[in-house]
Amino acid sequence: MYATSSWSWPWPWLLLHIFLFVPTTPSSHIPPIVPTCRDKCGNLTIKYPFGSDFGCGHPDFARYIKCASGELQFSSGTGAYTVSSIDYTTSTLVITDLFMSTCSSMQNSGSFSLDRASPFTLSSQDIFILLGCSRTSPVFDPNEDLCDTGSGLHLCRGLYSCEGVSGIGLEPNGPISSCCVYQPIMDFGSGYGLDLPKLQCSSYASMYGFGGDETDPMKWEFGISLGYNESYYTETCKDCEASGGFCGFAGFTRSFSCICRGGGNSTTNCYGRGYAWSGTLGHKIGTMISFGGNRHFY
Numbered sequence: 479m480y481a482t483s484s485w486s487w488p489w490p491w492l493l494l495h496i497f498l499f500v501p502t503t504p505s506s507h508i509p510p511i512v513p514t515c516r517d518k519c520g521n522l523t524i525k526y527p528f529g530s531d532f533g534c535g536h537p538d539f540a541r542y543i544k545c546a547s548g549e550l551q552f553s554s555g556t557g558a559y560t561v562s563s564i565d566y567t568t569s570t571l572v573i574t575d576l577f578m579s580t581c582s583s584m585q586n587s588g589s590f591s592l593d594r595a596s597p598f599t600l601s602s603q604d605i606f607i608l609l610g611c612s613r614t615s616p617v618f619d620p621n622e623d624l625c626d627t628g629s630g631l632h633l634c635r636g637l638y639s640c641e642g643v644s645g646i647g648l649e650p651n652g653p654i655s656s657c658c659v660y661q662p663i664m665d666f667g668s669g670y671g672l673d674l675p676k677l678q679c680s681s682y683a684s685m686y687g688f689g690g691d692e693t694d695p696m697k698w699e700f701g702i703s704l705g706y707n708e709s710y711y712t713e714t715c716k717d718c719e720a721s722g723g724f725c726g727f728a729g730f731t732r733s734f735s736c737i738c739r740g741g742g743n744s745t746t747n748c749y750g751r752g753y754a755w756s757g758t759l760g761h762k763i764g765t766m767i768s769f770g771g772n773r774h775f776y
Contacts, residue, residue, distance in 0.1 A: 515724035515737050519545035525566055526725045527597075527710045534724055536710045537732040538597050552704075555591045562701060569708045570601060572686065572701040579609055579683040581640035581695040587681040590702070592670040597710070600670055601703035603686040607633055608658040610646045610680030617658045617677055630659030636695040637683060646680045714746070721747035 515534035517524050529535025530545040542553055543561070550561040552573045559573040577587045592598060607630075611617060617624045634657035637643070641650055648656070658679070660672075672682060689697035715725040718736035728735040728743065738748035 515726060516545070517724075519550040520548045522550050522561065522564060524550070525564075526715055526719070527706070527708075528564075529724070529726060533728060533735070534726045534737065536725070537727045538710065539706070540727075542593075542596055542598065554593060554596075556589050559702075568705075570703055570705050572703050574701050575684070577681075578700065579637075579646070579681040580642065580700045581637060581698065582642050584609065584640070584642040584645040584681055584683075586646065587674055589674050590670075590672040590682070590684075592704075597707040598704045599706075601686060601705050603703050605633065605685050606660040606672065607637060607683045607685070608660050608674075608677060608679040609637065609643070609656070609682065610648060611656045611658055612678035613655070615658070615678040617660060617679070624658070624661055626659040626661055632692075633659050636693070636698075640695055717747050718744075721749045723748040 514531060516530040519530050524530050524535075524545070527536035527539045528543045528550075529540060532540060532544070534540075535543070544551055544553070546558075550564075551558045552561050552571070553559075557575075559575050562572050562574045564571040575587070575590060577585060579585060579587060592600065608615075608617060616622065631654065634654040638648065638654050638657060639651050643650055643652070660682075674680070674682060683700060684702045685698045685700050686703035687699035689699050691697045714734060718725050721736070721738075723736040723738045723744070726735045726737045726743070727733060734745065736744045736747050738744065740748075
């Protein structure tokens with residue numbers, strides 16, 4: 479039954495009463511900001527545990543992986559690096575350091591580090607080659623055995639045959655005594671640090687494959703291959719994805735959140751879900767409007 483009232487009230491008064499009513503809603507009913515998650519960043523497909531935006535993916539990975547200006551980036555203590563590829567079947571990704579040396583372009587490099595607490599580890603395929611090292615560099619300390627003097631010599635000769643060595647002040651096919659295929663003391667599985675100033679080297683190259691030809695450095699695959707922990711992928715996340723949602727996290731506790739494509743989130747999945755808060759707040763706004771102290775229900 480409709481309550482009686484005069485409908486001669488001008489619309490501005492109607493809008494005024496609506497806006498006066500909404501702020502009286504307790505702050506606990508104010509809807510949280512739900513992130514918008516995407517399944518692509520540039521030309522890369524984004525899947526769990528990674529996320530395109532904050533609140534998407536697993537929180538342990540959010541501090542290291544993000545999509546910025548259409549490019550997926552990996553961050554560490556030494557800077558941001560471009561993610562060039564991801565293989566979800568092997569749980570590996572390849573990052574590229576813009577200041578890393580390759581056969582076609584060599585330049586003075588910065589350092590590289592991998593946080594011990596991160597969910598990433600270096601791949602067993604990674605080979606680090608230090609270029610233009612000083613004769614007094616600690617990598618040549620015979621008591622430390624940091625340089626591979628076996629197959630490493632072959633790799634050094636290959637890189638030092640590249641015209642790119644002129645970028646670090648060397649002549650092509652020059653002596654390889656300033657080159658070191660680096661085998662650090664630190665365990666690859668518990669962090670990694672490559673401090674070039676401390677090692678007294680000009681640059682470094684990292685490769686994860688030979689491109690089918692070990693004799694041609696122009697075909698070598700340059701980059702840093704990282705493995706990541708896949709145990710984060712739970713049945714709850716699988717259920718969320720099966721419902722069309724994105725696995726993410728919310729709140730200060732970074733608890734699991736299933737972020738739905740149509741808007742809103744859920745603690746389980748997106749079946750029958752929308753904005754969990756919209757039903758309560760929307761009902762109050764749409765069903766109770768105040769006119770000069772009178773309430774009307776529809």
